[in-house]
Amino acid sequence: MLKNEFEDIIIQETPYYKNLEKRYRDTINFRRYYWVLKRICPQDNFVKYLEGKKGKELVYLGRKIFSLQEEFVSNYLTFLDDETQVTRWEKFFERYNKTLFEIYERFVGRHSERVMIFEIVNRKLLRDLLTKYIMDKNVDKKIVISERFGKVVNQLFAYIRHSLAKFTPIHDGLISDSYEQLPLLPKCGHNETLKLLANKFLGKGLPEPIFSAIYRNIISLYYTRGKKEILDSIAKNRTLDKKGLIEIFNSYFFFPDDQALSEILEALKNQARAMVGDIKLRREKIEHKMLSIRSKIKDITSSLADNLVHLTEDFSTEESIENMIKRLKRSLVSQGYDLKILKGEYQVYLEQENSLNAILNFKLNDLTKFITRNEWDPLIILLFEPKKKFDEEPIQTVIKNVMGEIKNNQSAMRVMANYKVGGFLKEKYNINMINEKFYEIVQDVIEPFVKALLLEEMIDYYPKLSGVVSSEGIRYLGEEVLAERALVVEKDIRVQPKRTGEEVRLNISRYKNLVSILVYDIRGSTFMGTKLRDAKKESEIRNLFQESMLSAAEKYGGIPIKDTGDGGIILFAANHYDIKNNKTLVPEPGNVLSVVRSSLQMVKDAETFVEENIHKYKNWFRDAEERKINFEGITYATLPPSYKTIFQIGVGIASGQYPKEVYLDKNAFGEFDVTGMLVREANFYSKIKAKGRSTIVCDDATVYNVLLNVDKFSFLSESGLRIDPMLLDTEQGLEYWINQKVSRKGFILDLYKIFVSDFGQEIKHPGSIKILVGVNDIVIDETGEIKDGKGGRGKFLFEISTELGR
Incomplete structure (x- = not known):
């Protein structure tokens, strides 16, 4: 192993690198949603592949693939606006299909998991591009566009996967069970997304307003299966504070009911009590040391002052007095340095104690503030819950209140007519049949949608569509690309050769x-x-x-x-x-x-x-x-x-x-x-x-x-002192940081x-x-x-x- 290889292993263990990894691989969200994905698809090969990952899979997309996908979205939207241009569209699509397949084939090689990665990241890019192009369209127009796009994209990727399967084993069941069941949906909020799925709902037997109203009525806001993991994390945690609690709760898909919350609160308080006792002992030791230093400062000052008086009375040379003054200064600086460090430690312990005392005073409502809910979480909870038998009267009322929203939609009214049953003096619906249709939609529409969402939480791409990536983000990406821990599509980068044989675990600690x-x-x-x-x-x-x-x-x-x-x-x-x-x-x-x-x-x-x-x-x-x-x-x-x-x-x-x-x-x-x-x-x-x-x-x-x-460092090379990385775009910045690392002659401790x-x-x-x-x-x-x-x-x-x- 050469010096740079050895240092690369050390760099991966630095707190600065760990913080970059946590931020740009979004490790907390990754853990949370991988935990969900594993429970929904426990036997899937791609899910098993992701198990060893510390965070999101990162993919750098070269300009060619980026431009190609933007061209696809733009051309297909133009065709949808004027379908007489079919010849022009077919000519473009033939070229697009051929180019995309060639890129896909080069990227995948013999790595079967890359088939999934390439498709997911490209679908994510297409979704972002579509969002940009149709954000000002109304819902009805978005429905038509997303469904048409979905058919083309699903057929395209199915064809490519089938062609690649001749050379590479492909396990694409998760794609078939998610994306291929859906339109290509633009990014939008929870309520609008359900509206964009209206035709899917209607085709399965319920108008979207009816499904959404029932869903809001029956959905539970509690999910407690992650309780054990939360309790284990609390037991292992040695710095209980607000930031730590947020990270613990957000690392798992967990929304406790009062009973689970009470158990967690008790565990937190027990841990806090033990930690407060330990911190008090540490503070007392520091207080004793500070008193000793203050006493010593007085003794030193008094003693050296007397010596200065004697030297002045028996004056011989300036140097002897200067030496004594310097000795006084050195002694005071030394004691002052120790006192400063102890004060800093004391303040840290005081803040920790205050934070722990706040935890000891927590009520149940205080703890719920640390639990962050994503707008899609209720849909995930819906998948985990056992099927419920609807209560008759509440659901009849819900349907009655929503019927006004669909009265002008003949297709929706015809569907609801199928559920009508005789009622005394008022119209009623067959709740048992609606109950069955509701859970059929959950299985056939909501579950594929959730799976697609979760897959996109496992992977991220660069450069961002906005073009805005921080200098540190580009640096981290460059580090990962160089070490082949991030994937690259259509961009030639000379990576560091990997060591053959079993990975060596050096004792960096x-x-x-x-x-x-x-x-x-x-x-x-x-x-x-x-x-x-x-x-x-x-x-x-x-x-x-x-x-x-x-x-x-x-x-x-x-x-x-x-x-x-x-x-x-x-x-x-x-x-x-x-x-x-x-x-x-x-x-x-x-x-x-x-x-x-x-x-x-x-x-x-x-x-x-x-x-x-x-x-x-x-x-x-x-x-x-x-x-x-x-x-x-x-x-x-x-x-x-x-x-x-x-x-x-x-x-x-x-x-x-x-x-x-x-x-x-x-x-x-x-x-x-x-x-x-x-x-x-x-x-x-x-x-x-x-x-x-x-x-x-x-x-x-x-x-x-x-x-x-240290909290931050960079690589020492001559180019780094001549170029401001903030002036570079993502691709230039990536090349800059890779060159910095490869040609490094040392390190810069930036903060100092x-x-x-x-x-x-x-x-x-x-x-x-x-x-x-x-x-x-x-x-x-x-x-x-x-x-x-x-x-x-x-x-x-x-x-x-x-x-x-x-």
């Missing part, structure tokens, strides 16, 4: 939570010492610089471990507060974004240090051998190269598992100390130099952890404006460690381990910066 070691190396420190020739001054200046570095590290939760003289070692862990306060020596793994941000802050502060102190170079280096250098009025740009390197830094970051790859303990002097491969690797990376600038190099574990924890670029590879053999740049024989085995051709273990390396090309 090992990157999700890590601890990090940051080692920084101060460039030019030896040169500075030789030029200063003053050990005391050298110590003061180095300490002044170190305070800047430690301040940047502690600002993001870093734990200073060791001053190496010409640099330092910093540990980053999720429980940094407890480690710093000697509560534990066991680092907790977590999101290592903080170490990345800290490293960038260190580089920035190193540059700021030079800018703020360059005017002191005249004093610092006045005894230097090179007296010819005039520091008066000098700027960084005009410094000699050897002096420019002073206070540049090299930062190395390595992340991994505790205690296997790094171990924290107290040394013989009672101070923190770390050992392990991460320390050696981070130190190795910190020695990497670039001409004229500081460097930050990290390992792959650091980058992959960040990707698995951080560039992460490919750097090279580290390879370890017994007794040696080296870095490779360029072409190599590095591969990833099936366990996720990176190795070279000789079996050496390694890592991919990345460079981090806030500017491209640094």
Whole structure:
């Protein structure tokens, strides 16, 4: 497996990708309606094919198929307006039929499920196109058009399926039981759709107004078969809030009656009570920590203030006072950072507790607000309900009230005359016969319609007829097309080759939570010492610089471990507060974004240090051998190269598992100390130099952890910085995002404006460690381990910066 293949697997597990998947595959609605479809058609082969899907099947339609279908709708509508143009229509249809079959055949290949996918997505497109063209027509005209279209489209696709069946096994029972029983209906509301089916109803023995009135009278608004799934979801949920409840209820086709709702409410409250107790304990711990920090801030301020007074009274150099002030600032920033994090955690727990307390006060009516009803749901419920025997008097009344709507429709009146029976002083109808006809229509018309609706909830197409697709939507589609997780009709896209054999399941979760070691190396420190020739001054200046570095590290939760003289070692862990306060020596793994941000802050502060102190170079280096250098009025740009390197830094970051790859303990002097491969690797990376600038190099574990924890990222490539994807149409945008991914040289953490670029590879053999740049024989085995051709273990390396090309 190559690096890009490995990263593609990681990308699929990132929260950003998961959110895109949830949105553009409409996973919640898909789960809900697949659950329904499976119960209506449990043995259908296509339904079984859909079972493994996480969301809607996505299909990208090239311009050719899109234009062809629009041309078909336009031409047939023209023919219906003037049927003397039959020759022109037949000539077009012959060409259309031939072209569509060729496209269909190329798309299907030997994949039998694609026969269904192609037909469903094309019927969905035709429905959308028809809707656009006839939206201003009256109902009677729409009925004629949809029925004529239905006959042509049904015959067309039946012919194509029959022709393809010679080469590919086709299981099209679901098509026959749904679309082929119906006209091609435009998209419209519930009531208008029933009117468009009026001829189907009448042909089965009931006028549409009669059917609709009875349906409204008898339909139940309750469906409780999904109760077990709802209860299981509540039991597994660890963040009960409004958004979570909506998602739980909308993931299943479930409309509870009072009894089922009461059971669910009780389960919710039991779960909420347990969670409130746990959150209160967590809040109390945070409150204790915040009190401790506030007390420590006062002690630090008081102690360092006294030290500043003593230094001022025994004044020797500015640097000693500056060091003390920086130490005060660093201590306050560190405590302030911890306090800020704890306040944030406290607020989150407080909001969660308030949300849970609201659930504990729920009444039945409050819970019903989280249940969303689609206008078609009553029709689905009608399919699930057992047949009811109508109550005589209510239905007689319903029919009587509706007869006025059909009195001018002779066909409808003749049908209703068949149900008339003698009545004392008033007209009556045979309710038993009407009862039978009603359920015959449910079976022969409503069920096919519902099946067709459900099939269209399983599949979606791009580009949208409106032409409006968000940049993120196009990006997600490009990602899926490239990996062959989305299908393409009439558009040549070079997809990534799939691995042969059984799919490998890599343990990506090992990157999700890590601890990090940051080692920084101060460039030019030896040169500075030789030029200063003053050990005391050298110590003061180095300490002044170190305070800047430690301040940047502690600002993001870093734990200073060791001053190496010409640099330092910093540990980053999720429980940094407890480690710093000697509560534990066991680092907790977590999101290592903080170490990345800290490293960038260190580089920035190193540059700021030079800018703020360059005017002191005249004093610092006045005894230097090179007296010819005039520091008066000098700027960084005009410094000699050897002096420019002073206070540049090299930062190395390595992340991994505790205690296997790094171990924290107290040394013989009672101070923190770390050992392990991460320390050696981070130190190795910190020695990497670039001409004229500081460097930050990290390992792959650091980058992959960040990707698995940030809300958004994009791919780093030169084209991405020259093109605004918002200016591209769907097809151009698709090609743009695919090119971005294929040609990527790293990643961009968009929300933080951080560039992460490919750097090279580290390879370890017994007794040696080296870095490779360029072409190599590095591969990833099936366990996720990176190795070279000789079996050496390694890592991919990345460079981090806030500017491209640094």
